[in-house]
Amino acid sequence: MTTTMIHTSDLTRNFVVKKKTVEAVRGLNLEVRPGELVALLGPNGAGKSTTLRMLTTLLSPTSGTASVAGFDVARDQREVRKRIGYIGQGNGAGHSQRGRDELISQGRSYGLDRAAARRRANELIESLGLEAVADRIVSSLSGGQRRRLDIAMGLIHTPPLLFLDEPSTGLDPQNRVNLQEHIRRLHDEHGTTIVLTTHYLEEADQLAERIVVIDHGLLIADDSPERLKSEHVGDRIALAFDTEASATRGVERCVNLIAGARIERQGAELTIRVPEGTHLVPKLLRCLDEADATVISVEVKRPTLDDVFLELTGRSLREGTVTTDTTSTEQEVVA
Numbered sequence: 001m002t003t004t005m006i007h008t009s010d011l012t013r014n015f016v017v018k019k020k021t022v023e024a025v026r027g028l029n030l031e032v033r034p035g036e037l038v039a040l041l042g043p044n045g046a047g048k049s050t051t052l053r054m055l056t057t058l059l060s061p062t063s064g065t066a067s068v069a070g071f072d073v074a075r076d077q078r079e080v081r082k083r084i085g086y087i088g089q090g091n092g093a094g095h096s097q098r099g100r101d102e103l104i105s106q107g108r109s110y111g112l113d114r115a116a117a118r119r120r121a122n123e124l125i126e127s128l129g130l131e132a133v134a135d136r137i138v139s140s141l142s143g144g145q146r147r148r149l150d151i152a153m154g155l156i157h158t159p160p161l162l163f164l165d166e167p168s169t170g171l172d173p174q175n176r177v178n179l180q181e182h183i184r185r186l187h188d189e190h191g192t193t194i195v196l197t198t199h200y201l202e203e204a205d206q207l208a209e210r211i212v213v214i215d216h217g218l219l220i221a222d223d224s225p226e227r228l229k230s231e232h233v234g235d236r237i238a239l240a241f242d243t244e245a246s247a248t249r250g251v252e253r254c255v256n257l258i259a260g261a262r263i264e265r266q267g268a269e270l271t272i273r274v275p276e277g278t279h280l281v282p283k284l285l286r287c288l289d290e291a292d293a294t295v296i297s298v299e300v301k302r303p304t305l306d307d308v309f310l311e312l313t314g315r316s317l318r319e320g321t322v323t324t325d326t327t328s329t330e331q332e333v334v335a
């Protein structure tokens with residue numbers, strides 16, 4: 001039993017475009033254990049697809065090494081390919097055949113005999129909810145149906161490791177949720193190791209048990225969504241007082257409770273950043289009450305992964321959004 005599904009050491013990939021070198025992946029060190037569900041999260045051009053394409057043997061590394069399912073991606077490409085499924089950004093399934101026939105041909109190309117390929121195709125049609133569409137011509141399927149068919153194609157040889165490059169890009173919210181459920185089931189019920197890329201923050205947050213944040217070809221954080229949020233950002237307690245004087249009195253008298261916290265003050269409003277806000281609020285409100293500092297509203301905001309990215313890079317991951325930090329307020333400017 002392999003204890004490591006993926007191991008990379010200083011994995012690097014450069015591209016030369018018009019005599020200029022683009023460092024797409026810059027010395028990635030990554031370890032994925034069997035059964036993990038990992039999301040590579042980062043903005044456009046961060047190096048996620050390049051990483052996946054090296055791990056799936058489609059692209060050779062410029063330097064460094066990677067082993068996948070126990071085999072080196074540069075030396076043992078065939079062995080790696082036998083053990084992985086890869087669903088790239090484009091649509092892998094052909095257009096003029098029926099979905100079921102596509103699946104059977106794919107199974108045959110992996111060495112299954114006709115009966116075994118048919119059996120496996122039927123299993124996947126059932127487990128991915130493709131019964132209603134399996135006998136339709138692929139070109140007539142909706143984006144979501146076609147994406148599920150792509151996934152079935154990637155699973156035909158029952159790989160222990162599945163790579164998905166932006167599985168839900170281009171899908172409407174309903175289809176995105178359906179697809180996420182299928183991915184989760186693959187992981188939970190079949191123990192498939194899954195590595196996917198996404199730039200949807202919510203998708204990474206809800207689906208992955210581990211998030212690897214990539215920016216400019218570098219790994220900048222690697223942890224569970226919850227730990228990333230509490231360690232890098234923490235909760236934000238937003239308090240509004242009746243007057244500025246109340247706010248001042250509150251801060252002075254309750255300073256011991258909020259010592260070490262990051263505090264932003266704007267007039268009669270106070271924002272306090274702490275790792276665990278919900279436990280602090282009752283004590284803080286009691287203290288403020290005793291200090292005669294009247295609170296008119298209180299809100300505890302859990303951070304998002306975008307807050308984490310912003311904290312790590314000073315930029316927002318949300319497309320088209322630039323965030324500038326000023327001393328007293330946080331302002332969002334849509335570019």
Ligand SMILES: Nc1ncnc2c1ncn2[C@@H]1O[C@H](COP(=O)(O)OP(=O)(O)OP(=O)(O)O)[C@@H](O)[C@H]1O
Nearest residue numbers: 015017022024043044045046047048049050051199
């Ligand atoms: N074949 C190529 N030739 C030249 N440059 C490339 C090639 N493939 C990728 N790049 C460059 O490498 C960098 C990383 O690209 P990559 O596609 O890995 O990013 P990504 O994180 O997957 O982005 P996206 O979310 O947009 O898919 C980018 O600057 C990109 O322009």
